[in-house]
Amino acid sequence: MPPLDLTADEVLTTTRAVRKRLDLNRPVERELIEECLELATQAPTGRNRQRWDFVLVTDPEKRAALANLYRLGLARPRQQVVRDGVNRGDLVRGQRIADSAQYLYDHLHEVPVLLVPCIRVQGRHENGSHVGQANTWGSILPAVWQFMLAARSRGLGTAWTTPHLHYEKEAAELLGIPYETVLQTALIPLAHTIGTDFRPGPRVEAKEIAHWDAW
Template sequence: MPPLDLTADEVLTTTRAVRRRLDLDRPVERTLIEECLRLAAQAPTGRNRQRWDFVLVTDPARRAALADLYRLGLTRPRQQVVRDGVDRGDPVRGRRIAESAQYLFDHLHEVPVLLVPCIRVRGRHENASHVGQANTWGSILPAVWQFMLAARSRGLGTAWTTPHLHYEREAAELLSIPYETVLQAALIPVAHTIGTDFRAGPRTEVDEIAHWDTW
């Protein structure tokens, strides 16, 4: 499948978190995933140590079990998630996001491919320093984002999710991931999208977020 006819700017501004518009009935070709991974592997990483791994879950039973851990993470989280208390959205948009999230909650097990990006470490990071955490996550996030951009350019939809990390050990056992030396970063549903006409999302004006020389 050839890439969509999109400019770089269009890919950057229209790569959305896709939930309700994931095509649950259309298989995703392995070659497409491999193309996206080759582009993801070109991402920069700390000290040029490419410590990432990508677990691609296509087996229906494992997808279902992983989706159950995702749901558990939302309904019975093991860690308190601290909210920043800032809400820049409007109620209508908030309701749409909630409906979209509920759709993914109900249908995640039906998504053709579930991607678990991982990064190899010397030990668990729960008590790592701020600098250590920044280096570790900064070494996997660019690669995942490049995968998501590559997916968008090929008519695939993705969304960054983390609730299953409340049950990371169970997910590690399910997927045979070495728990003590490999951190899971997210759970990314991957599917063809229903239509490809995504638009740029509403965002804060640059003047409100740019701080030149001082805060």
């Protein structure tokens, strides 16, 4: 399958979190995934150490078990969203996101591929220094985002999710991931999309967040 006819700017601005428009009935060709991985490994990484690993889950039973850990993670207590002063447009968008998230909650086990990006570390370091944490996350996030961009350009949809990390150890046991030396960073559904006509999302204008020479 050839890449979509999209410019680099179009890929960057239309790579969305896809949930409802994931095609649950169409298998994802392995060669497409491998192409995305090849592009992901061109991402920058701290000290060029390339400590990443990508666990691709296609087995139906393991997908179902991983989806259950995701659901358990979402069931943990969460901070109450404050709605005072929120305009109607934001509330409508919030409801759409909630509906989309509910759909993924209900159907995650049906998604053809679940991707768990990981990074190798020297022991667990949840309480590590700010610099160390920045280096670790900065060494995996660019590669994962590059994978997601590559997926978009090939008609595949993705979404970054993290609830299963509440049960990272259980996921490690399920997938044979060395828990003490490998950090899971996300759980990303991967599937062909239903249609490819995605648009840029609403965002704060760049001029409102730019600080020149001082805050």
